[in-house]
Amino acid sequence: QVQLRESGPGLVKPSETLSLTCTVSGGSISDYYWVWVRQPAGRGLEWIGRVYPSGTTTYNPSLKSRVTMSADTSRNQISLRLGSVTAADTAVYYCARDDFFSGLAGYYYGMAVWGQGTTVTVSS
């Protein structure tokens, strides 16, 4: 079955760029949207954005100026870059596969496969 694993530095300095990678095993990234979600400790989930391997991206407007997502089909990886980080960006970061379902009224998306998450702390 498909497995996702997030990786990257656990500590990032303020004003620097957070870079994370999601490695997908057991399946190709080619036919799905891939999502990044984050969760500060003790708080709710925040949708950061999603990327399709063709390069199509959609970002949370509140983060759009600082976020870049990309996909590398040769490595079967998804990447997240978040610039100019502050302590408010400290969170567990998850990657997930946005699965596609057909229904009576159309087509629907839902995040059916998730990585275990990786904790990123922004601190000097």
Place this chain on the structure above:
Amino acid sequence: DIQMTQSPSSLSASVGDRVTVTCRASQSISSYLNWYQQKPGKAPQLLIYAASSLQSGVPSRFSGSGSGTDFTLTISSLQPEDFATYYCQHSYSGPPMYTFGQGTKLQIK
């Protein structure tokens, strides 16, 4: 942007109880509504998509209903493993993001 509001924020219940969680969208999202369960230290798990379709492998005691702006997640008979936090999320394609509700923490009474 579409805002998603869940109620209640927390809920205490006993094993065997029937429990309902509500999610309201700030504008109509048809049936583009998902429900997730999250246990402490774990990634969320998709329970329901398209407002009422049960994700594969999810027990049938979970059900979803609603369309437009008002949605519910119902657990027909609570089991010990159901004590967790539940999130709704819209997947309506109009706006540029798929907002989550703030979560409902289901605790043991």
